[in-house]
Amino acid sequence: MTLPPKPVARPDKVSLWRYLRLFRQDILAAQPARLYHAWMAEFRTPFFRSFLVNDPALLREVLKDNPDAYPKSDRIGAGLRPLLGNSVFLTNGAQWRAQRRIIDPAFEGGRLRDTFPGIVAAGQAGCDRFAAMADDTPRAIDAAASHIAADVIFRTLFSLPIEDETAAEVYHRFQAYQQAQPILNLAAFLPRLRWMPAFFRPGVRGQARAIRRLIADLTQARLDQIAAGIAPDDLATKIMTTADPETGKTFTKGEMVDQVAIFFLAGHETSASALAWALYLLATHPDWQDKVAAEAATFEARFSDLSRLATTRDVFREALRLYPPVPMMVRQASQPTIFRSRRVPAGAQIVLSPWHLHRHDRIWDAPDAFDPARWQDDATKTAQRDGYLPFSAGPRMCSGAGFAMIEGVVLLAQLVGRFRFAPVAGQVPVPAAHLTVRARDGIMLRITPRD
């Protein structure tokens, strides 16, 4: 059986400048193949020192046992701050903790049930759009997946469909922003040197300002509705009316704009990437597609139906393993320490790579194969515990993880229940890390109605 696509790794030894050039093209292809086997790798250059960590014990130390000693690297912020301000994705320490105290209750188990109708409605609208594309000609599936995921976020956050004028403009401007700002990857790994102020390509700051203005309008409108007692009971209202239990403070309008920007960005790009790859994997594994379709036939869009979608959930988990939407995360050592007998200086970049971990050949059996059945196999329980971080782990874990797992399973069931997906001969997508793991030239599939 052919394996799902994987980028060709670079040769083991390349010059620094070649490395930087590769990095700029694509962070995944810039790495050597040994990272799928090593527990740790050190990168030493004249400008920076970083450690890529695959060792489960070290991952636990950085993410769970001692996270305050490894704050988020401020280099990520260099690329994202014009758009995200001081959003929860970028902050550290007391400010981050206070933000999570307000945000987390909106995503608690009980509340997730309230977001379910918005997810189903977006999936239904997506199916209607797919019906118009289901004529067996090659279609760009990733663009269609982005459209659905953006719709999910607007419906659940602001009770607005993506066709709403402001929502649609935010969505289109975000797409332009991402195309203009792919260099973000490199910025994350390099110190912010004075001669390198232009991480921003022309137009990026202007796009960020325009997006924030639109989000500010939505936030103000919601503040007015809350004051008038007519606000819908959605994620935005929940977050804007929740007070920090320690200080009694709610988010100011400016703080809320920061959070909405990250919910939109973190919440739709990631889910869209996962959905598009899951559909590609099902298109290339028709036996699994039939199993998902059979399960989907039992789905009547009730929250309680979710427990019956076990195979669909395993397919989605396996898609997140092979194509983790967030391929790498960066932390910074706040003090000197020792990792696997190596000295790690203060300020070193610690790179955690779901991409490599999820395909690590000492953790997973058949790491590059698509095998959703592994999720029911007791023999892989250790791998699932030690080698699977699609949503990160510990206190900084993705706030939307529970939400995203419901969303992914529902959308897959709705789409595969109604349509058959098939690959396009000769068009194998090449994974590449942009803001999330996408295909270099898109993912093309043929869609036909399932009868």
Ligand code: HEM
């Ligand atoms: C398949 C979908 C998703 C994946 C794979 C994903 C993955 C991740 C990962 C790996 C992180 C940690 C990043 C880091 O530490 O550098 C993260 C953080 C975050 N995600 Fe998600 N995410 C997804 C969907 C969502 C959704 C739907 C939302 C909100 C509606 C969301 C909101 C956030 C937020 C707010 C953070 C920052 C948390 C913090 O730093 O405290 N994500 N996500």
